[in-house]
């Protein structure tokens with residue numbers, strides 16, 4: 001099939017290479033000139049495991065092209081996916097200006113299609129509030145009388161394993177009104193669904209529903225996952241008070257099939273490009289409809305507090321007065337991990353940024369490392385911190401090691417060699433990468449989440 005993917009960011013790029021991989025002919029569109037230039041050279045503007053290889057493979061085969069011009073491909077396209085950003089507006093709602101701009105532009109180019117062409121299936125893949133399919137329909141209809149149908153197809157990929165999630169989906173949710181739209185969408189995803197079922201008979205599920213329900217499904221999924229994390233972070237704080245170990249509690253409850261083992265990791269609070277803004281958007285929808293969502297308000301509040309957890313532990317350890325501006329003057333810390341989670345370069349709403357603000361604000365010196373996110377952080381905060389290419393060498397002469405992202409290389413680090421470089425064997429681990437009893441036996445003072453500090 002012929003597919004247009006509009007917006008070549010984390011979602012659009014993965015969708016574009018994913019559909020090319022399953023045999024479709026894809027045109028990726030973006031307004032960012034530098035991004036398209038890079039993509040045409042076969043260079044991915046983002047880090048996502050497996051993306052570079054597929055990008056190269058399908059550009060070479062001709063299955064995948066990139067353009068700045070949305071007119072290209074519209075004459076023959078079966079479907080056009082809208083994958084542009086929906087950032088948070090000041091009032092919390094999702095800002096739909098990019099989505100609507102794309103809808104209008106698509107509408108203006110519809111005259112390039114034959115008069116008797118089958119309807120263009122316009123797919124809202126961006127995460128959008130309930131009612132957006134209707135708004136996109138209206139925006140397009142104002143520009144064209146050619147046939148089209150807007151469907152909702154929320155994206156559930158996880159950064160860091162996005163290619164796998166796209167090619168082997170647990171489920172595909174389609175909100176549409178006609179069998180024709182469903183048939184086109186099924187045709188696009190069939191190979192993905194078959195492959196997913198082959199790997200796991202429980203995977204590759206297909207759900208057709210109306211567009212508003214599909215739109216609500218995406219927000220509800222993110223709200224539920226965020227709620228689990230915030231809940232576990234509160235339980236972790238209580239574990240510290242009562243002398244329990246949240247890691248044991250986690251496996252204890254996760255083995256209950258009614259609960260399940262996923263999204264139970266306590267940590268330094270959730271970040272990323274989706275949960276924070278999607279939760280605010282859902283709260284806004286609830287407010288507009290006179291419906292309270294108190295559990296979600298609590299989820300957001302718990303997370304706001306949790307993002308300071310490492311800074312709090314550092315301050316307490318060094319006996320700093322809360323609110324003091326120079327309580328950490330003369331201290332040098334190494335920070336391992338900047339991305340909001342491992343296997344991505346995405347720093348949107350990353351906890352590490354708040355931690356840096358906090359510690360630098362109190363006079364500390366920071367040397368930071370990440371396997372992929374350092375250029376993005378440097379572009380955001382410049383020389384506020386020092387950047388280390390070698391995460392082991394960075395430890396030389398530092399007062400303590402802080403961990404904010406769960407890159408596996410950190411967990412596999414030689415802790416004896418780390419200890420030799422540090423001034424003191426002190427670690428603040430926001431990801432619970434190590435067991436407290438092992439750390440204690442090796443002479444560390446070890447602070448983590450939801451377990452009592454050891455070695456003090």
Ligand SMILES: NC(=O)c1ccc[n+]([C@@H]2O[C@H](COP(=O)([O-])OP(=O)(O)OC[C@H]3O[C@@H](n4cnc5c(N)ncnc54)[C@H](O)[C@@H]3O)[C@@H](O)[C@H]2O)c1
Nearest residue numbers: 007008009010011030031032083084085086098126127155
């Ligand atoms: N990142 C994720 O993990 C994820 C997962 C599921 C859903 N989503 C949702 O998908 C959407 C996109 O997210 P993202 O992370 O890919 O964003 P992104 O910012 O990485 O990418 C958006 C891209 O759209 C381009 N763009 C903006 N206006 C355009 C226009 N008029 N025409 C063509 N291109 C245009 C931008 O230049 C950018 O490259 C959001 O709604 C997000 O909530 C994201």
